[in-house]
Amino acid sequence: MDWERFFSLTVDGATRGSVYALIALGFSMVYGILKLLNFAHGDVFMVGGFIGWGVIGALGGATSPVVPAWAVIVLMVVAAMVGCSLLGVTLERFAYRPLRQAPRIAPLISALGASFFLQNSVLLLFGADFKQYETIDLAGGALYLQGIDWGAFHISLVRIVVIAVAIAMMVALSGLVYRTQLGKAMRATAYDREAAAMMGIDVDRVIMAAFFVGSALAGAAGVLVGLFTGSVNHFMGFNFGLKAFTAAVVGGIGSIPGAMLGGLVIGFAEAYAAYIDPSLRWRDLLVFSLLVLVMIFRPSGLLGRPEIQKV
Amino acid sequence: MAEGERQRTIPRIGVDEWVATVEERVERGLAGRAREAWGRVPAGVKLASLVVVPALVPLLTQDDYLLQVAIDTVVFMLLAVGLNVAVGFAGLLDLGYVAFFGFGAYTYAMFASDHTGLHFQAPLVLLIVAVTGTALGFLVGLPSWRLVGDYLAIVTLFFLQIFSTILVNGDRLQLPFLEKEIAKLDGGLTRGPNGISNLDPMNWLGWKLTSLTQYFYLALIAFALALVALHSLNNSRIGRAWRALREEPLAAELMGMPVNWLKLLAFATGSVIAALTGTIFAAEQGAVFPSSVDVTVLITLYAMVILGGAGDLAGVAIGAIVISVALEALRTPSNASWVFYIALALTLPALVRPWRWQLVALLVGATVGFGFAVRAIVEAAWPAGTGGRPLGEASIDDWVSSWVLLQRNATPEVPTALGKTAFVALIVAVLGLTVLKGRRRLVALVPTLYLAACVWENVLVPQSAVTRYIILGALLVGMMAARPQGLLGKTRVEIV
Numbered sequence: 001m002d003w004e005r006f007f008s009l010t011v012d013g014a015t016r017g018s019v020y021a022l023i024a025l026g027f028s029m030v031y032g033i034l035k036l037l038n039f040a041h042g043d044v045f046m047v048g049g050f051i052g053w054g055v056i057g058a059l060g061g062a063t064s065p066v067v068p069a070w071a072v073i074v075l076m077v078v079a080a081m082v083g084c085s086l087l088g089v090t091l092e093r094f095a096y097r098p099l100r101q102a103p104r105i106a107p108l109i110s111a112l113g114a115s116f117f118l119q120n121s122v123l124l125l126f127g128a129d130f131k132q133y134e135t136i137d138l139a140g141g142a143l144y145l146q147g148i149d150w151g152a153f154h155i156s157l158v159r160i161v162v163i164a165v166a167i168a169m170m171v172a173l174s175g176l177v178y179r180t181q182l183g184k185a186m187r188a189t190a191y192d193r194e195a196a197a198m199m200g201i202d203v204d205r206v207i208m209a210a211f212f213v214g215s216a217l218a219g220a221a222g223v224l225v226g227l228f229t230g231s232v233n234h235f236m237g238f239n240f241g242l243k244a245f246t247a248a249v250v251g252g253i254g255s256i257p258g259a260m261l262g263g264l265v266i267g268f269a270e271a272y273a274a275y276i277d278p279s280l281r282w283r284d285l286l287v288f289s290l291l292v293l294v295m296i297f298r299p300s301g302l303l304g305r306p307e308i309q310k311v
Numbered sequence: 312m313a314e315g316e317r318q319r320t321i322p323r324i325g326v327d328e329w330v331a332t333v334e335e336r337v338e339r340g341l342a343g344r345a346r347e348a349w350g351r352v353p354a355g356v357k358l359a360s361l362v363v364v365p366a367l368v369p370l371l372t373q374d375d376y377l378l379q380v381a382i383d384t385v386v387f388m389l390l391a392v393g394l395n396v397a398v399g400f401a402g403l404l405d406l407g408y409v410a411f412f413g414f415g416a417y418t419y420a421m422f423a424s425d426h427t428g429l430h431f432q433a434p435l436v437l438l439i440v441a442v443t444g445t446a447l448g449f450l451v452g453l454p455s456w457r458l459v460g461d462y463l464a465i466v467t468l469f470f471l472q473i474f475s476t477i478l479v480n481g482d483r484l485q486l487p488f489l490e491k492e493i494a495k496l497d498g499g500l501t502r503g504p505n506g507i508s509n510l511d512p513m514n515w516l517g518w519k520l521t522s523l524t525q526y527f528y529l530a531l532i533a534f535a536l537a538l539v540a541l542h543s544l545n546n547s548r549i550g551r552a553w554r555a556l557r558e559e560p561l562a563a564e565l566m567g568m569p570v571n572w573l574k575l576l577a578f579a580t581g582s583v584i585a586a587l588t589g590t591i592f593a594a595e596q597g598a599v600f601p602s603s604v605d606v607t608v609l610i611t612l613y614a615m616v617i618l619g620g621a622g623d624l625a626g627v628a629i630g631a632i633v634i635s636v637a638l639e640a641l642r643t644p645s646n647a648s649w650v651f652y653i654a655l656a657l658t659l660p661a662l663v664r665p666w667r668w669q670l671v672a673l674l675v676g677a678t679v680g681f682g683f684a685v686r687a688i689v690e691a692a693w694p695a696g697t698g699g700r701p702l703g704e705a706s707i708d709d710w711v712s713s714w715v716l717l718q719r720n721a722t723p724e725v726p727t728a729l730g731k732t733a734f735v736a737l738i739v740a741v742l743g744l745t746v747l748k749g750r751r752r753l754v755a756l757v758p759t760l761y762l763a764a765c766v767w768e769n770v771l772v773p774q775s776a777v778t779r780y781i782i783l784g785a786l787l788v789g790m791m792a793a794r795p796q797g798l799l800g801k802t803r804v805e806i807v
Contacts, residue, residue: 037464094742098792103557106795108404108464109617113787116610120780121738124770125731238606242472249465281480288469295462296454 007153009271015159015228017267018166022221023244024251024259025173026088026214032190032254033210035104036096039111042241043118044088044215048080048222049232050122053131055079062134069139073227077165080219088215089208097204115237122234130231143227162224169217170260177256182209190254239284243270246291252304261302266290349799357625358542361388362535369524378523384635385530386592391615391631392537392624393584398613399622400545401577402557406609407451407467410474411582413604414447415440415589417478420507420599423514433513433520433594440586448582452575463574471604478601479504506600513594526595533591534628537584541624544580553577557622607780611638614783617790620797629799638779647772648711651764662756674753678760682714685761689716715765730769737766745792 023045030038055076059065065072095114099107135143135158143158177183188196189206197203225240226232243266251262269290273283294301368381390412397405418440422431431439451470452463481501501507513520513529520526544550555563556573564570593599611634619630637654640646663670690697697716718729726734740759747755771778790797 090742094745095788095792099795102791102795103402105398105402105404106791109613110788110791112406112610112613113784113791115784116606117781117784117788120777120784121734124726124774124777124781125734127725242468245465249462282476285473285476288473291469292454292466295466299462 004152009274010268011155011159013268013271014264015162015267016270017247017264018163019221019224019263020240020244020247020266021260021263022166022169022217022224023240024247024263025170025256026218027245027248028251028253028256028259029186029210029214031248033186033193033207034096034107036107037111037245038091038096039108039241040091040095040114040118041214041218042237042239042244043115043122044084044091044237045218045222045225045240045244046232046234046237047087047118047122048084048219049226049236050126050131050222050234051080051083051219052076052223052226053133053232056133062137065138069142072138073161073223076223076226077220080223081216082219084219084222085212085216088211088218091215092208092211097207115241119234119237126234128234130233131226132231133226135227135230158228162228165220165224169220173213173217174256176213182206186210243284243287246287249291250294250301252301255301255303255305258301258303265302346799354542354625358538361625361628362531362538366528366531369527373524375523378527380636380639382523382527382530382595383639384632385527385534386588387612387615387635388628388631389530389534389537389588390585390612391619391627392534392541393581393588394612395616395621395624395627396541396581396584397577398616399620399627400550400557401553401574403574403577404464405467405578405581406464407470407474408581408585408612409604409606409609410471411444411448411585412589412592412608413474413478413599413601415444415586416593416599416603417501417507417589418443418586419590419593420510423511423594424507425509426502426507430511430514433515437587437590440590441583444583444586445579447586448579449575451582452578467578471606471609475601475604477501478604501601504601506598506602508598510593510597510599512597513591520594523595526591530588530591530595533587538624538628541580545624549573549576610780610783610787614786617787617797620799623797623799626797626799630797634783641775641779644772644775647775648768651767651771655760655763663753670753674756674760677757679714681757682761682764686714686716711764711768715761715768717765717768726770726774730766733762733766734770737762 023041026041026044027038030036030041056062056065056072059067059072059075062072067075091114095110096107099110143161144156147154147156147160175183177186185196185201185206186209188199188201189203193203196206221240222232225236244263247262247266248259249262250265251258251260253259266287270283270287273286274280277283277286365381365385369378372378390408394405394408397403397408419436421427422429422436422439423433424430451467454466478501480503482503513526520529545553552563552568552573555566555568556570560570563573615631615634616627617630618634619628620626637650640650659674660671663674686697695718716729716733718727737759740755740762744752744755744759771781
């Protein structure tokens with residue numbers, strides 16, 4: 001067995017997986033509370049990538065930024081989180097809230113329209129070309145050249161940064177959901193919205209918070225993807241969104257640890273798919289087949305509870 | 312107004328809420344009256360006129376371009392009524408619908424072209440497509456057997472992704488037992504992104520369809536058959552069961568309805584219509600491409616179904632006509648201006664509530680005046696902001712260019728700074744408008760309308776390829792928020 005290749009694929013899987021997990025968390029939180037498939041979530045993630053690109057441009061480009069390299073990355077992530085959380089809340093307020101009492105299919109169609117609108121608006125405003133992050137030039141190439149070397153194995157700094165940021169976000173989210181009053185309200189609302197409302201929980205506020213937090217994570221993920229792939233474009237939201245959604249379903253939609261686990265499963269599956277299909281042309285197909293299998297044999301996902309329908 | 316307000320706030324004991332609020336649901340104004348008149352027309356008359364009126368098109372014109380547009384429109388009408396089965400009748404979100412269209416088209420390419428060397432006759436190919444399309448429709452729906460709710464939508468979306476991956480990468484695809492045959496084909500099974508061209512014209516027992524007029528009538532006959540079939544299906548036991556499923560799946564199941572079968576049946580019915588339409592379209596075009604199996608096409612179809620009113624066959628077909636023709640008109644800049652002002656003239660009366668024609672006139676006057684004032688100020692402060700020329704040649708453009716702000720633009724492919732800023736401002740303004748009520752909303756409408764006109768001329772007309780899709784996306788969100796039942800659909804009774 002080629003251990004070097006195995007190791008590099010594992011690192012790739014972990015990087016992708018942690019990004020999928022970040023996006024999947026937003027899907028899962030919203031689905032858990034509203035039972036809504038937020039198709040526009042992938043496009044919120046894409047907007048995050050564009051905000052990061054805007055910030056790095058405003059700071060003087062990757063070759064000669066006006067602030068140190070670490071500050072550039074921090075600013076990009078923070079700006080994308082702030083911008084995306086506002087976008088997410090706006091979406092919720094104008095595209096989904098009017099449809100709270102509508103038939104189930106209505107918000108889904110609205111989400112589909114919102115996704116299409118966002119994607120094409122970004123295309124209109126910024127054009128179709130790939131927006132280069134040029135992270136290779138940041139701090140003299142340190143992000144790629146430096147890192148952890150252990151014999152033949154090498155993890156570049158950029159991947160360490162991506163994985164570390166993703167883990168930090170997930171730890172912070174777990175803290176929010178399991179340790180705070182708001183988190184308790186979120187869990188209660190997800191469990192039973194009507195009962196939560198009767199207990200005095202402001203359900204609208206909780207839903208808004210879910211969109212706020214979920215979109216912030218997606219925005220951060222957008223910047224992280226820009227960092228390790230080197231560029232962003234207006235249609236990346238669709239593909240990443242779909243994979244992240246797969247991750248959320250595989251892990252058990254509505255479950256927060258499930259979304260994290262599902263993200264890693266999809267990331268590793270995608271990375272190790274290189275063993276079966278070196279051309280990578282059928283990789284997406286493998287991932288989606290995995291999803292269909294999970295849905296047939298374990299519809300509630302790996303960590304999800306089987307849903308009991310109440311009348 | 313005040314009376315209505317009071318009725319809403321004071322609950323009347325002993326009156327069912329739905330009955331008590333009947334006044335609110337009565338629609339007034341021009342739009343309401345038109346809709347009421349439309350509702351009185353018998354369904355048979357509506358559906359018959361949808362076939363008879365288009366049938367006159369080839370008698371009026373023999374222009375190739377117009378005939379092509381007419382064929383595309385009929386194809387869209389067919390696809391829209393097919394999608395309506397799952398979305399409108401049964402209330403299921405079918406996101407894999409377009410794959411079946413591509414399936415029918417590629418099947419025709421496989422059985423009637425030089426690519427494989429097979430030259431089957433049209434009835435045989437249509438039969439093959441109908442049988443395999445039904446089977447595939449059931450197969451795709453099958454995972455949903457164990458799944459509740461929205462998972463079906465996801466499975467179908469993945470099916471679309473898988474199908475388009477196969478089409479694009481089909482030049483490297485190998486099938487078991489057929490290795491030798493596929494190896495002989497030029498460019499593999501599907502020829503990948505290049506698509507398959509030089510398909511046979513449809514051969515009906517020796518009679519070959521070659522002219523656009525013939526294909527137009529073929530598509531129209533198919534549409535008529537689909538309408539008859541769907542109309543009778545909708546008024547049958549199955550149609551009623553679908554409606555029950557749409558309104559409350561759990562209750563339908565408790566009533567003993569075979570919910571899973573009903574879902575699969577709705578899927579398969581729509582799939583067959585899409586697949587057969589794909590076959591006709593492929594034969595007419597003489598070529599198939601993987602790009603026709605696209606989320607963009609899917610969204611366009613959804614916009615058609617939603618605009619007309621999901622569940623209402625005539626409404627959906629009219630929605631398809633409106634959107635298909637409008638999308639075509641937006642391609643040429645001089646028509647694009649007209650589309651905007653016509654759409655504005657049609658929607659303005661609906662935006663003004665309570666409806667009075669004086670108010671509408673006042674609004675139009677105020678907007679025109681506001682525009683000239685803003686333009687005068689900008690011209691003095693920033694001459695470049697008014698130096699542009701519209702792209703169109705129509706008479707309306709001269710008038711428009713002396714009214715809107717239009718930045719000079721050397722490269723029409725890239726939106727101007729003014730255009731981009733105005734576009735973002737317009738989104739904010741429209742969102743803000745939905746929050747305002749009463750008189751404030753009317754006042755805010757004036758600058759918003761002017762802003763919309765500026766955005767249209769600066770960004771949307773020059774970038775019509777992207778604009779078409781932005782409008783479709785906005786249409787879906789807007790329709791869902793304002794009129795989920797569509798322009799012509801009936802208000803659904805919601806009892807919670």
